[in-house]
Amino acid sequence: RAKVRGRGRVEVHDPTTTNSAADRLRLLGELRLGIAAGQLRLLYQPQVQLRDGRVRGVEALVRWQHPTRGLLPPAEFIDVAEQSGLVRALGAWVLEAAVKQAARWARDPSHPTLEVSVNLSARQLTAPGLVEAVTAILVRHRLPAGLLVLEVTETALVADPEAAAAALTALKELGVGVSVDDFGTGYASLTYLQRFPVDELKIDRSFVSGLGVSDGDTGIVRACVQLAHAVGVRAVAEGVETEEQRQALVEMGCDVEQGYLFSRPVEAAVVRELAAR
Numbered sequence: 001r002a003k004v005r006g007r008g009r010v011e012v013h014d015p016t017t018t019n020s021a022a023d024r025l026r027l028l029g030e031l032r033l034g035i036a037a038g039q040l041r042l043l044y045q046p047q048v049q050l051r052d053g054r055v056r057g058v059e060a061l062v063r064w065q066h067p068t069r070g071l072l073p074p075a076e077f078i079d080v081a082e083q084s085g086l087v088r089a090l091g092a093w094v095l096e097a098a099v100k101q102a103a104r105w106a107r108d109p110s111h112p113t114l115e116v117s118v119n120l121s122a123r124q125l126t127a128p129g130l131v132e133a134v135t136a137i138l139v140r141h142r143l144p145a146g147l148l149v150l151e152v153t154e155t156a157l158v159a160d161p162e163a164a165a166a167a168l169t170a171l172k173e174l175g176v177g178v179s180v181d182d183f184g185t186g187y188a189s190l191t192y193l194q195r196f197p198v199d200e201l202k203i204d205r206s207f208v209s210g211l212g213v214s215d216g217d218t219g220i221v222r223a224c225v226q227l228a229h230a231v232g233v234r235a236v237a238e239g240v241e242t243e244e245q246r247q248a249l250v251e252m253g254c255d256v257e258q259g260y261l262f263s264r265p266v267e268a269a270v271v272r273e274l275a276a277r
């Protein structure tokens with residue numbers, strides 16, 4: 001356990017996103033102002049049931065409409081936000097906006113009920129007050145808890161297992177779904193799958209992209225699907241880009257696909273059309 005905890009605390013630094021301390025500091029200042037000024041946006045990427053092609057839900061993905069640099073993907077600012085603690089303000093905005101949109105969809109009788117998945121940072125997961133905040137947002141927008149799924153990474157789970165388990169258990173009682181994102185890339189042991197009440201494993205894109213090409217990746221994806229089903233949870237494949245990958249997933253019995261093959265992340269208005277198809 002000590003070893004796992006130690007490894008979970010290692011910070012991953014990506015030199016491509018930020019250069020110097022001064023750059024990071026400036027970015028942070030701009031982001032703080034940008035959040036307050038309403039510069040964050042959400043795109044939504046459909047998640048499709050492989051059994052019948054129905055859009056089961058969407059994943060909310062944050063973007064920053066920067067005043068001079070254009071629409072920035074999370075790779076440009078999430079790490080800085082996470083390390084500074086500003087990710088809590090960002091995360092609060094994302095949750096509010098995603099639940100508000102989900103409630104709009106839930107009131108719309110013209111298309112099937114959509115689940116909305118929201119990414120939680122490690123800090124958000126273990127910060128005190130998460131469950132209270134989620135409850136308040138669901139009540140405020142009158143969204144049934146079952147239509148919200150929170151995606152957490154293995155790294156977030158192992159960073160502080162006690163706090164993570166407590167938060168996930170409370171979220172589960174509330175009726176919110178929990179998904180383990182980027183499954184297979186972190187340090188979570190199989191024990192965690194039993195200890196944490198999760199509903200879904202999202203198999204990382206790095207394995208999905210090797211389907212049919214690399215025997216190793218194909219075997220890993222198959223094992224992840226079987227593992228998910230063995231512990232009674234849904235298997236979702238992320239980053240599905242080709243028809244061959246989809247076919248392999250269907251043969252393996254994977255439940256849900258998400259990726260450019262069906263759709264890139266899109267505006268909320270476009271989701272409506274895609275879900276009605």
Ligand code: C2E
Binds near residue numbers: 094119260
């Ligand atoms: P993630 O949660 O694993 O999200 C999936 C990422 O893969 C998204 O990138 C999505 O656009 C991309 N993707 C989906 N299908 C394909 C595909 O077929 N091919 C390729 N090449 N990529 C695909 P995005 O939107 O840039 O987000 C990157 C990461 O940023 C997310 O990875 C997540 O970890 C983080 N993130 C995004 N939104 C939020 C947020 O609201 N809060 C937090 N804390 N993190 C977020």
Ligand code: MG
Binds near residue numbers: 151181
């Ligand atoms: Mg995700």
Ligand code: MG
Binds near residue numbers: 181182202204238
């Ligand atoms: Mg993912």
Ligand code: MG
Binds near residue numbers: 182204205238
């Ligand atoms: Mg990923």
